Amino acid sequence: MGQGRSRGSSQxxxxxxxxxxxxxxxxxxxxCAGPAQYEERIGLHDAAATEAVGDWxxxxxxxxxxxxxxxxxxxxLDGREYDFDKGWRLSGTGTWELxxxxxxxxxxxxxxxxxxxxxxxxxVPAQRGSTAPLTYTWRFDARRDAGRKLELFFLFGDPxxxxxxxxxxxxx
Numbered sequence: 001m002g003q004g005r006s007r008g009s010s011q012x013x014x015x016x017x018x019x020x021x022x023x024x025x026x027x028x029x030x031x032c033a034g035p036a037q038y039e040e041r042i043g044l045h046d047a048a049a050t051e052a053v054g055d056w057x058x059x060x061x062x063x064x065x066x067x068x069x070x071x072x073x074x075x076x077l078d079g080r081e082y083d084f085d086k087g088w089r090l091s092g093t094g095t096w097e098l099x100x101x102x103x104x105x106x107x108x109x110x111x112x113x114x115x116x117x118x119x120x121x122x123x124v125p126a127q128r129g130s131t132a133p134l135t136y137t138w139r140f141d142a143r144r145d146a147g148r149k150l151e152l153f154f155l156f157g158d159p160x161x162x163x164x165x166x167x168x169x170x171x172x
Contacts, residue, residue: 043104044142051150052098052107055170060120062089064109064152064167072096074111076118078165080138084156087123088132091116098142107140107152140167 056064058077065073076089094111117132140152145168152167 044144045100045105047098047105047142047150049098052096052152056152056167057170058165058167060089062167063170066096066107066109070095070097072109072111074109077111077138078120078156079136080154080156080165081159082157083136084163084165085123086130086132087120088130089118089120090114090132090136091118094135105142107142108137109140110137111135 050068052066053068054066056066058064061076062078063073063075064077065075067073072094073092074094075091077091078084078089079086090111092111092114094109094113096107096109099106099108112135114132114134114136138154140154143151143153145151149169154165155161155163156165157163
């Protein structure tokens with residue numbers, strides 16, 4: 001009789017242990033969900049503002065000029081995340097700064113004066129009526145390519161899709 005109780009207690013403890021392990025795994029998985037999941041990646045922390053100065057190029061004639069005095073010239077730059085789907089491409093002037101957060105460095109470009117708006121042809125007609133903003137702020141993440149050169153990027157479209165909008169230093 002004592003032996004049966006001992007075996008039952010052992011099985012009970014084992015079942016509790018498995019349940020605790022599953023609960024811990026489930027908690028870890030659900031902790032990753034939510035809006036903060038996009039800010040949790042560990043990024044670059046060694047970029048200098050002097051590396052960011054200059055001309056940057058992207059797809060479809062996108063150009064970004066970052067001056068040493070903190071001013072910026074934006075040419076045909078698309079919106080971030082869901083704004084990309086609206087199809088507008090902004091040009092104008094503004095400011096920039098290199099920030100450092102626990103998740104990595106960001107290059108923040110704020111267009112304070114819009115000079116032009118272009119539209120991409122691939123935009124769904126129902127979204128073409130979206131009004132382009134007069135001012136806009138982009139937050140680029142920073143990373144290094146295989147040659148250790150600085151690159152700037154942001155996600156566009158649905159953040160879950162992982163579409164990358166990349167800018168690289170223009171050739172001199």
